[in-house]
Amino acid sequence: MDFASASHVCSLPRARTASIWAGAASWLNAVGIAAALVLGGCAAQTRPLTNASDTSMVPNDTAFAFLAPGGPAISAVLERRFSNATQQDILLSTSAHTPGQNMLRVQIFGPVDTTEAGQDRLREGYLPIGNVGSEMRQVLPGIRMQTSPYYVQNKYGPFGYAVGRSASGDTCLYGWQRISSMGTTQTWVGNRGSVQVRLRICDQNASEQKLLEVMYGYTISTYFKSRNWNPYGVPASPDPSLGRSGQPIYPVGVSRFETVTSPPPPRQPVPRASRARSEIAIEPQQAAVLAAPVGPTVPPPPGSGPSTQSPRAAATIRPPTSPAAAAQAADPGLGIVVPPPPCAPTAASDGCKP
Numbered sequence: 079m080d081f082a083s084a085s086h087v088c089s090l091p092r093a094r095t096a097s098i099w100a101g102a103a104s105w106l107n108a109v110g111i112a113a114a115l116v117l118g119g120c121a122a123q124t125r126p127l128t129n130a131s132d133t134s135m136v137p138n139d140t141a142f143a144f145l146a147p148g149g150p151a152i153s154a155v156l157e158r159r160f161s162n163a164t165q166q167d168i169l170l171s172t173s174a175h176t177p178g179q180n181m182l183r184v185q186i187f188g189p190v191d192t193t194e195a196g197q198d199r200l201r202e203g204y205l206p207i208g209n210v211g212s213e214m215r216q217v218l219p220g221i222r223m224q225t226s227p228y229y230v231q232n233k234y235g236p237f238g239y240a241v242g243r244s245a246s247g248d249t250c251l252y253g254w255q256r257i258s259s260m261g262t263t264q265t266w267v268g269n270r271g272s273v274q275v276r277l278r279i280c281d282q283n284a285s286e287q288k289l290l291e292v293m294y295g296y297t298i299s300t301y302f303k304s305r306n307w308n309p310y311g312v313p314a315s316p317d318p319s320l321g322r323s324g325q326p327i328y329p330v331g332v333s334r335f336e337t338v339t340s341p342p343p344p345r346q347p348v349p350r351a352s353r354a355r356s357e358i359a360i361e362p363q364q365a366a367v368l369a370a371p372v373g374p375t376v377p378p379p380p381g382s383g384p385s386t387q388s389p390r391a392a393a394t395i396r397p398p399t400s401p402a403a404a405a406q407a408a409d410p411g412l413g414i415v416v417p418p419p420p421c422a423p424t425a426a427s428d429g430c431k432p
Contacts, residue, residue: 132160132196132198133158134157135155135157136155136157136166138152141166141168141184141299142164142166142184142298143182143184143275143296143297143300144297144299145182145292145295145296146291146292146294146295146296146297150170150171150172150279150292151170151171153169153170155167155168156169159190159194159195159196160195160199160200161190161196161197161198161200162187162195162199162200162202163186163200163202164190165183165184165200166183166184167181168181168182168183168184169181170182170279172279172280173281173283174248174250174280174281174282175244175282176250178217178278178280179278180278180279181217181276181277181279182275182276182292182296183274183275183276183277184273184275184298185273185274185275186271186300186302187200187202187271187272188271188302188307189302189306189307202274203256204256205256210225210238210240211223213252213276218278221250222242223240223241223242224240224241224242224338224339225238225240225338226238226239226240228336228338230290232255232293233294234255234310235255235257236255237253237255237275239252239254239293240252240253241286241337241339246282247282248281248282249280249284249285249286249339250278250280250289251278251286251289251290251292253276253277253293254275254276255274255275256272257273257298257309257310258271258272258273259309259312270308270309271304271306271309275296277292286337286339287335
């Protein structure tokens with residue numbers, strides 16, 4: 079075999095190799111285009127917005143606690159998440175003049191979901207007595223609060239409260255409570271967790287007893303779905319005297335409610351300004367009663383004009399008894415009639431002529 083035929087035989091594997099490389103290059107190009115399309119589609123997808131704050135407003139029906147019927151209405155619920163707890167500020171309706179918002183704050187400690195937990199950590203434990211005053215000054219500034227010296231408890235256990243009155247006359251109450259299993263009921267694997275409650279409420283017309291009923295009437299409606307979470311502990315057994323003979327129970331309720339502050343004075347109703355016109359009674363002037371004239375009637379002096387005597391005095395004038403008096407009465411301006419002098423006889427005449 080010559081060299082030319084040998085070179086023709088060796089050229090066949092090189093052609094096949096070139097075709098193989100060309101196919102591989104086209105396949106790689108197709109894979110690259112597909113990967114670019116997939117990545118472009120992923121980049122085009124929108125991501126949901128995330129709130130930078132851990133506080134958000136939630137519907138009212140998701141509140142951690144509800145008040146008793148007839149209590150203040152829930153106006154809004156603000157929820158904040160911590161790394162070890164979830165807090166809700168349940169805003170209540172108010173009719174007070176004191177600045178601020180009536181609020182029931184509920185903090186539930188337990189196994190929080192790490193995907194929705196906040197970054198900050200909430201303090202857990204019983205509230206020191208020194209921190210009570212600082213909390214009250216923050217939510218009730220300028221109001222002198224008096225801490226109750228009485229032991230009280232509701233269906234969840236003991237709690238504390240303070241009462242005060244604002245400058246506008248509102249009655250304000252601040253209550254605090256921590257719900258947690260105690261003693262041997264709390265173990266490393268069971269009855270864990272706790273609930274902390276704060277109440278800030280002011281009202282213009284409600285009494286101290288009415289405001290304190292809010293601490294007795296609220297109900298916690300939220301819990302963690304965990305076998306180890308139970309801040310309420312083992313339910314208490316009923317009173318052993320129930321249903322037993324020789325243990326009479328009388329229908330006696332609370333005999334007296336002890337108040338922390340003195341009751342406010344009753345408000346006096348403000349009278350409305352009446353515009354009634356005052357009628358002034360004007361009594362008619364009575365004519366002066368003149369005494370009846372006594373004695374003879376004296377005529378007025380000459381030239382005095384018309385008579386100024388009263389009608390009653392003129393009616394008592396008696397008729398004249400002599401001609402001179404009659405003439406004077408007929409014409410008062412003539413004055414007094416003077417009689418002529420007597421006649422003097424002369425020599426020329428024998429007597430007086432008429």
